[in-house]
Amino acid sequence: MSEDRIRNMDEFAALCGISRPTISKYFNNPNSVRASTRDRIEAALREYDYRPNIYAMNQNRRLTKNIGIVVPYLADPFFAEIARVIERRCIDAGFTPTLFSSHGEQSQENAILDTLRSLRPAGVLLAPLGRASSKKHVEEFCRDVPTILFDSNIEGVGAAFVGSDNFSFVSQTVEYLSRTGSAPCFFEMRNPANPNANKRRDAYLEMMRRLDLEPHLVQIDGNGWGFEEIGRAGALKVLQQDLLPTDTVLCSNDRLAIGFLSACHELGIRVGREEGCTIRVASHDDHPYSRFTCPSLTTAAHDYEAVSDHAVETLFRLIDAGGRPDKREETQFAARLIMRASA
Amino acid sequence: MSEDRIRNMDEFAALCGISRPTISKYFNNPNSVRASTRDRIEAALREYDYRPNIYAMNQNRRLTKNIGIVVPYLADPFFAEIARVIERRCIDAGFTPTLFSSHGEQSQENAILDTLRSLRPAGVLLAPLGRASSKKHVEEFCRDVPTILFDSNIEGVGAAFVGSDNFSFVSQTVEYLSRTGSAPCFFEMRNPANPNANKRRDAYLEMMRRLDLEPHLVQIDGNGWGFEEIGRAGALKVLQQDLLPTDTVLCSNDRLAIGFLSACHELGIRVGREEGCTIRVASHDDHPYSRFTCPSLTTAAHDYEAVSDHAVETLFRLIDAGGRPDKREETQFAARLIMRASA
DNA sequence: TGTTATATTTTACGCGCGTCAAAATTATAT
């Protein structure tokens, strides 16, 4: 191991006995050079730990190897988890992912997109804020940067959308609940931040219609991304004032349900399907904590893997195609019902 | 608004009627140019939305304006939350933070540090994996890059450490629990990943000694960062085999406690200080979900703000001082006891 | 008004690498 550090690609090329342009080619795509050449470079790489200067590299490349990952709210373990999987895939494909969280604020989302634009990424995987997004800002961004939307869709924006099929989520929970007990009411925020919430409400209404059951929406107040607290406060109010039309509650998402369960416990209301329980609660998302709630939460699970994989694959294809999609595709994956103790 | 986009600083300088080096100076530090000059630049900036090329900028700057934030496990909302606060502070100070998660794996932590090194950041805020960190790797990194350790300490590594005072956490919970009921046993992982866990165990033993009470360690098996599941499995075993030496349990951290509460519910054991409850559970961290557990969790809270602020401030001072600290400081903030329903 | 300290302009060079074209070399096929 030679002790004097290598300052640039010229020096490294000299040590390899290979010309600099070839080294440059190698770093751009190791498979673009002859196998024997590749071996020599990689041998030298092991001996002298040289890494090309990223800034100089990216300065003149038409496209960097960066990929931006943007989620609306990283303190939600659901997004943390999906970001982790996506990150892994990007690294394995030779890209450099960078993770951003909008923290539930439009100004942040806009700032992130501006920053990303100047990073000139090869592509971006964006889970937008939804209702709180500046559609115009996102739209303009997507015109300049190859972008795949995931989790929540914005009609016509981005090269593709990959997410979950909200109807599949709700139809399974509604069917299960009404088959095994009384039909559920639907517990949700009156003005949800996330557009999936609206789709879920519609799916609930549609399913109840199909089953010829009377729908009941229980809509609670609250703004922002503190869903647990919103759910808890809403549930306290609804339960104390005895406004619940049925003894079965289907929450729009798990975080609301976590708050709902918390309120039930506080009021001494037993939840579950065992005898002695007066209420059943189910929900959607399979939030990482949903199996640790008391009781554990019956829910409809995202196919994390499928969504992550397909989003990443779609982005890679888009990048390979030079950033221009043939046409905008929307892919939605079905849910998997997970029966636990709460319903 | 002129429609032809500005390609570089030369063009922008021409439009401003100001020389390029002055523009460069402005972007490096807006306060380093005369107020009248600054106004002219900012007026032009509003008219033509020019942004300097980051790659070209960083290529020759001795120091970039980047700050790396590394956390061990982003799916833990505790870290997501602290990262959010730190991020905000960095942006406000004119830096560009980048967030990384080691996802509980040493190989990832090492890879992140390597990546960070080549980003040549002005400074790094690192919450290391702890026991799972490669001390050598981290040490070498800290020699090259101004780094503040936070959350968990590695003796002698980095320019400073900012965290919470584990003794303050445990002393308050132990004192409270033994004053208001029977003395607690200490529920923890046998081989905790996080070094704070060891400090907490020591603090528990020391506090019990001071209060002249007999300590009981309840150590459970499990590896990795899935603390809730580890806590749940451990609690099930302990409770079913009736191995609990007291009716008061102090968990090493909230995530274990969440698992513990889940197990209690599953076994029909009522937790809390109300009558009819057979067990009390308390914990440490004030995890974002601890107020939504059933029952809500009595815990000792980190001073998030203080830790974040002080870590960031320390880093900024370090950067101003050219990266060389006078001497390594360790700062630890006291906990605040939060009494809820579980104990 | 002259003097001094501070800011800005001019000029010029360099950073580390991408990329291109033409020439030289190597590998593969016939």
Add this chain to the structure above:
DNA sequence: ATATAATTTTGACGCGCGTAAAATATAACA
């Protein structure tokens, strides 16, 4: 062995900006 294709080398230029030194302009002050 020869023709052909694929790869590498050589040499050169440019990217967009940092930065240094010297010349000039501006502001502050006596």
